[in-house]
Amino acid sequence: xxxxxxxxxxxxxQEGDSAVIKCTYSDSASNYFPWYKQELxxxxxxxxxxxxxxxEKKDQRIAVTLNKTAKHFSLxxxxxxxxxxxxxxxxxxxxxxxxxxxxxxxxxxxIA
Amino acid sequence: EAxxxxxxxxxxxxxxxxxxxECSQTMGHDKMYWYQQDPGMELHLIHYSYGVNSTEKxxxxxxxxxxxxxxxxxxxxxxxxxxxxxSQYLCASTNQGTDTQYFGPGTRLTVL
Numbered sequence: 001x002x003x004x005x006x007x008x009x010x011x012x013x014q015e016g017d018s019a020v021i022k023c024t025y026s027d028s029a030s031n032y033f034p035w036y037k038q039e040l041x042x043x044x045x046x047x048x049x050x051x052x053x054x055x056e057k058k059d060q061r062i063a064v065t066l067n068k069t070a071k072h073f074s075l076x077x078x079x080x081x082x083x084x085x086x087x088x089x090x091x092x093x094x095x096x097x098x099x100x101x102x103x104x105x106x107x108x109x110x111i112a
Numbered sequence: 113e114a115x116x117x118x119x120x121x122x123x124x125x126x127x128x129x130x131x132x133x134e135c136s137q138t139m140g141h142d143k144m145y146w147y148q149q150d151p152g153m154e155l156h157l158i159h160y161s162y163g164v165n166s167t168e169k170x171x172x173x174x175x176x177x178x179x180x181x182x183x184x185x186x187x188x189x190x191x192x193x194x195x196x197x198x199s200q201y202l203c204a205s206t207n208q209g210t211d212t213q214y215f216g217p218g219t220r221l222t223v224l
Contacts, residue, residue, distance in 0.1 A: 032211050034211070034212065034213070040151075040152070041151075042217075043202065043216060043217050044155070044202070044215050045215070046212060046213070046214075089155065093211045095209075095210060095211045096208070096210065096211065099160050099211075100211055100213060102154070105152070105154060105155075
């Protein structure tokens with residue numbers, strides 16, 4: 001089955017700097033890669049996703065890149081703000097066929 | 113408002129008790145999921161359902177059972193609660209053909 005590895009497990013950045021979180025997956029059939037943000041005491045919320053027919057997707061300060069050959073995808077947050085502090089989870093699936101497999105999460109701290 | 117609802121939000125019970133955690137969604141989604149998560153930590157898939165009368169075990173069944181008699185309702189039952197069941201339980205749902213998951217607010221369970 002699918003296995004998703006996520007790095008780093010913790011990340012501290014200065015406000016205004018960029019943050020990058022990386023994930024690798026094992027099943028080459030996986031074609032859907034979402035990212036979730038979970039603030040303290042709240043439910044995970046989808047922030048961006050990418051499907052295997054594109055290599056990059058942006059939404060304001062957030063971008064995701066996908067390298068199907070290497071089987072890895074990354075979340076990029078630019079101009080970080082204190083409200084970006086949260087735990088971020090990547091996930092992968094064969095969309096519509098298998099449940100999402102989540103990475104173990106990255107705790108991002110943005111220091112003002 | 114279309115959303116996922118979980119009750120109770122907090123529960124403290126004694127060892128050996130039988131409990132049912134409720135999850136309902138008003139988004140018309142076909143697929144529903146239960147996850148166990150210690151705060152801010154890894155998400156463990158317990159059970160999932162792709163439709164009425166369809167249920168599957170995830171990686172962590174945790175001595176629990178589920179039922180899916182109605183599309184909108186997916187209760188999780190612990191037959192005999194133990195202190196190791198102390199955790200947060202998150203319900204989620206997606207529509208057929210997509211894996212874009214929406215999470216409920218969670219039930220925080222403490223077993224004494």
